[in-house]
Amino acid sequence: MVVLALNAGSSSLKFGVFKALSKGDVEPLIRGVFDGLADSPRLSVKDATGHVLADRPLSVPDRSTGVLLRELFSLLDPLLGGEQIEAVGHRIVHGGSRFVAPVHLTNEVIAALDALTPIAPLHQPASLGAVRALAELRPDLLQIGCFDTAFHSTLAPPASRYAIPREYEEMGLRRYGFHGLSYEFIARQLCEIAPAPSARKTVVAHLGSGCSLCAMVDGKSRDTTMGFTALDGLVMATRSGAIDPGIILYLQQALGMSVKEVEQLLYRRSGLIGVSGISGDTRVLLASDDPRAAEALDLFVFSIARNIAAMASTLQGLELLVFTGGVGEHAGEIRKGICDRLGWLGVRLDPSASAEIISLSDSKVEVRVIATNEEMTIARQTCELLGEMAGG
Numbered sequence: 001m002v003v004l005a006l007n008a009g010s011s012s013l014k015f016g017v018f019k020a021l022s023k024g025d026v027e028p029l030i031r032g033v034f035d036g037l038a039d040s041p042r043l044s045v046k047d048a049t050g051h052v053l054a055d056r057p058l059s060v061p062d063r064s065t066g067v068l069l070r071e072l073f074s075l076l077d078p079l080l081g082g083e084q085i086e087a088v089g090h091r092i093v094h095g096g097s098r099f100v101a102p103v104h105l106t107n108e109v110i111a112a113l114d115a116l117t118p119i120a121p122l123h124q125p126a127s128l129g130a131v132r133a134l135a136e137l138r139p140d141l142l143q144i145g146c147f148d149t150a151f152h153s154t155l156a157p158p159a160s161r162y163a164i165p166r167e168y169e170e171m172g173l174r175r176y177g178f179h180g181l182s183y184e185f186i187a188r189q190l191c192e193i194a195p196a197p198s199a200r201k202t203v204v205a206h207l208g209s210g211c212s213l214c215a216m217v218d219g220k221s222r223d224t225t226m227g228f229t230a231l232d233g234l235v236m237a238t239r240s241g242a243i244d245p246g247i248i249l250y251l252q253q254a255l256g257m258s259v260k261e262v263e264q265l266l267y268r269r270s271g272l273i274g275v276s277g278i279s280g281d282t283r284v285l286l287a288s289d290d291p292r293a294a295e296a297l298d299l300f301v302f303s304i305a306r307n308i309a310a311m312a313s314t315l316q317g318l319e320l321l322v323f324t325g326g327v328g329e330h331a332g333e334i335r336k337g338i339c340d341r342l343g344w345l346g347v348r349l350d351p352s353a354s355a356e357i358i359s360l361s362d363s364k365v366e367v368r369v370i371a372t373n374e375e376m377t378i379a380r381q382t383c384e385l386l387g388e389m390a391g392g
Contacts, residue, residue, distance in 0.1 A: 089143075105131055119229050120230055178226045
């Protein structure tokens with residue numbers, strides 16, 4: 001069985017092709033991305049060994065998801081040498097209270113997910129846009145939804161609860177959490193390490209353009225920084241993170257901003273780009289000598305370290321800290337700034353470390369860097385559901 005995993009974002013479309021193995025695992029065959037769709041679109045594709053299969057700019061003027069998918073299948077069909085893709089798994093950011101496991105994307109399910117768009121305005125339209133475009137392009141292909149919120153279905157009060165009247169919680173206003181496909185991958189990786197560190201009190205920092213933390217024990221989510229929406233929690237590239245709700249009221253009542261204007265401000269004009277006025281990309285800010293860049297990065301590091309301490313409070317201790325995501329995996333200066341602020345917890349980095357473990361042997365908290373792979377989690381979940389459907 002060969003499956004395609006699609007991870008559609010606001011400015012990129014990541015994909016992976018996987019072959020199903022026994023015991024619920026998958027073998028990666030091809031991995032790639034349509035990147036820079038907002039300005040300079042580019043297609044990059046590699047095989048499982050890292051050999052480059054394609055790396056070129058996209059000259060097509062139409063960058064719609066349907067056009068990208070046609071481009072993708074025209075590339076994949078000859079590379080697969082006669083193998084047929086049997087199903088496509090999609091990253092769906094918000095599943096709400098109803099969807100806590102992978103599901104066949106029927107028209108009824110798609111409509112239910114579309115109703116969640118106001119809770120995830122940056123991500124839900126991109127995910128469902130890929131589903132609809134693929135249905136037109138290859139209507140006979142089975143499509144499976146895999147949810148970023150599902151991993152956090154183990155959250156329970158008080159971690160899952162907001163201090164609002166109970167009738168609103170009964171309507172679904174609660175902390176859901178996101179980046180669950182990434183956290184599930186990391187949890188599985190930790191279980192496979194010998195001796196397995198998964199039973200430790202662990203905080204995983206998924207740091208990219210979107211950022212969040214997850215406190216976990218035994219591979220289960222116990223607390224997380226994102227909440228009802230993916231706007232909450234840490235300072236991010238263009239998102240504000242946690243903010244005094246009174247500011248929202250002030251923006252609307254005193255400054256006369258509309259709901260749409262506030263949404264644009266908090267999702268697209270805040271975070272690193274808002275504070276620096278330069279960029280939301282940590283690489284650009286780290287290379288800049290503008291003092292506003294340093295101030296934005298200082299707030300970013302402060303936000304992450306403060307929230308790691310909060311996650312440690314939930315766990316009543318901290319034994320393992322894992323960095324993942326584009327920034328978490330590659331920005332050593334950011335990791336150092338965070339860990340320096342956590343020295344009081346006994347975190348001590350090894351400045352010469354180049355392996356997965358980057359803490360000193362006498363550090364009270366082990367610190368690791370683990371590359372995430374959301375597409376592999378999507379593929380695993382897709383194959384597992386296909387197996388259940390075939391058995392049922």
